[in-house]
Every structure is written in structure tokens, then in C-alpha cells.
Amino acid sequence: MIAQKIFYQTGYEADRTSWENLTEGILCEAGVELSIIFAESLVSAAVCKDDSILSPLLKSLCSHGMAIDAHKLFDKFRKQYGITATLEVYNSLMDGLLEAQLTEIAWALFEDMKAATCAPNIFTYNLLLDSLGKLERVDELFKVRGEMLTSMLQGILFSYFTICIFVSVESL
16 A cells, blocks of 8 residues: 555656566465556556556466466557557567467468557567477468577668767767
């Protein structure tokens, strides 16, 4: 209760780490149900405007065998409260879904992530590649691997050209 009162004080700006720590503390002390209620009240009151309180909830739900509930909560926060998910949240949920062997839902989440212009990273690709390998879905594995290599090559080339332009400008 004391932590909640601190965060409801007028003018207090909590950062992402503060929200995550508060949510994890409430999860430990009060459980998942009250944590979800608390998170929804913060978001609906526009006290917290990002997904920082969502990530610990999703991780906890998935670790307690509630990956489907985590996915529903993720959808609710995005649709009802307009929360834009970060790569961390997508990866957390995807990891939990894959651990629960909900590969098709994880795959749909991966496509949704890309459609939302949230670029996957090496961790995202490794999650998918590992899962596809375990399921012996070789054709899809090579497709994802090719996408990963193309994506990473584009990032490397962009960085290289940015450095070249910076060096060229500096030498003028």
C-alpha cells in the first residue's frame, strides 16, 4: 500500500525500472490477480503510459503456466488501453508461449510484432529457431534464418554507411 501511495502522488514521474520493480513487488506480496488489477488501474488512470508494468506480469503468468492468460492480458492492454508493446514485452511473451508449446500463437505474435514495426532482435530469432528446430519444421526454420540474416545484414550496412558519412563530414 505504501508503494502505491508513493506512485499516486501528484507530480511524481516514475521511470520504467520503477514501474517494473513496483509491479514485481506487488506480484510477490499480493499475487497475480491483484497485480493485474493494480496494473489496469494505473494504465486506465493514465498514471503509467507505457508497457513497463506489463512485462513483469506477462513473465509471471507464463512462469506459472498461464501463457494463454498472458497473451489475453497483452491483447487487452494493447486494445483497451492503447499500450504500445516494446521488444522486451514481445520477447517475454513469445518466450512464454513457446515454453508452453503454443507455437502457432507465438508465430502469430511474431508476425504481429513485425507488423507493428517492432524489429526483432537476435534473441527473438533464437527463440523461434530453437522452437522450429525442436518441432522439426525445417523449411520454416530456414525461412526464419534467412530473414534473420537479411535483417542483421541491413543493420550492419546501415551502421557502416552511417559511420562512413560521419567520417566524411568530419574530414571536411
